[in-house]
Amino acid sequence: MTDFIITSSSTTNTAVTCTNCNLDNLCIPKGLSHSEVAELGLLVNRNNIRQKGEVIYHAGSPFRGLIALRSGSAKLMSFDQTGNELLVDFILPGEILGFDGLSSQIHNCTAIALETLNYCYLPAHKIEQLAANSPALSYMLLQRSCNQFDSQVNKVMLSRRTAEERVACFILHISDRFQLRGYSEMEFRLSMSREEIGNHLGIAHETVSRIMHLFQARKLIQVKSKQLKIINKKELSNFYTT
Amino acid sequence: MTDFIITSSSTTNTAVTCTNCNLDNLCIPKGLSHSEVAELGLLVNRNNIRQKGEVIYHAGSPFRGLIALRSGSAKLMSFDQTGNELLVDFILPGEILGFDGLSSQIHNCTAIALETLNYCYLPAHKIEQLAANSPALSYMLLQRSCNQFDSQVNKVMLSRRTAEERVACFILHISDRFQLRGYSEMEFRLSMSREEIGNHLGIAHETVSRIMHLFQARKLIQVKSKQLKIINKKELSNFYTT
């Protein structure tokens, strides 16, 4: 069976810059001019690798820059004083990581690889430099950051819905993000465990499992461990729209 | 009894600019140089008034700029397709409103006055201009925006805790924000209803009421309708730290 782990096809290309990266319409370059992308390309630090379970940055460590995921996937975790942990978000290729450290210059969250991954990073001291040279780029960063705010608002809204609605929304959201990256939106492999999904959605992992199998019984999806196939996308979305 | 509605003492001063505003160390100017504050002052549109219940901006309307609250208080609401509403945040003087529209140029949220309020606003087309002239200022906006992200993460974390923990946290958080603005942190008047608190915390308004009176029975607070007095702040904070 095909493995749906996302891998950038250009990782084998040694001369990749932001200009010829295949994620350019998802990542920071999206919407920038040629010359701006070229300038960005000169400042970016490429080909950083992490294996499954390895930390990209720790909560409490100084902010060293923004990170753009090239391939693989990661999870963004937050911890409070009581040791309670929250899986803030799953990160897919083309998505930006690190905003949690920009405000105070200290990371509030910990980023951990869910599988082998490759990322680029834009050093902190170069962000201000960019802001000076390219207002459009700095405005774009601001937009990206605000976008994260919007998606957090959606997350809070979701936390008010029932467990079934949350799981339906999670499946559809992941599906959309796979599609945006050129992968099948109907059948894919989840790189995260039930435990991690549950943590992210605010429900017990047993509940995640129960509901996925309930959806299977209703012929909305087909699930076997980490492999997932959407059968009736429309009804699945009606599910949490109504 | 003193009314705890926050009012900027300088509203009667006709020549207020960012340079002599008494909220300068809470609002956008915080951390900026004299000349930067002066430049900001020239771009800002002042003395906009809204009465209780009036809308500052609507979800779906085009982004027209960032708003800094001078006096009074507001609530930031979000609505999903199903008509479900979420009270995203309460806004106090010195806080920035409008990030929800910066990413897509269309507001995702609706901002509504909780009482008579006064605000300044920085028009959208001037934000890019500012970014060009003052990298520090644009970087500051980015920081502010990321800060919002951090506080949303905290909000999601809070949504995992029990109802009692949420109410305790809400009281302490409001208390801290009053203190930061120079008002008593131990006794104040809530400008929002139980319904609005419940919506914000993700619990029924009956539960808010029950728990506040439970806290009163435990001699942690004293509550009478909208008037609130903190008796034992330490134990109240232990409450959700342990």
Next chain:
DNA sequence: CGACGCTTTGAGGAGATTCAAGACACGTGG
């Protein structure tokens, strides 16, 4: 092949919701 971790499934229990009804506060008009 065995051990470990992840997933599934079941039963009982706790916390919060919903519905309902009464108390209180505030503003309006007589």
Next chain:
DNA sequence: CCACGTGTCTTGAATCTCCTCAAAGCGTCG
């Protein structure tokens, strides 16, 4: 100034959703 009406707040009882605890199945990797 008081009576009235409306909206907010409080309190109670029944219900429900989801959690916790427990144990068994499945897969994977050394």
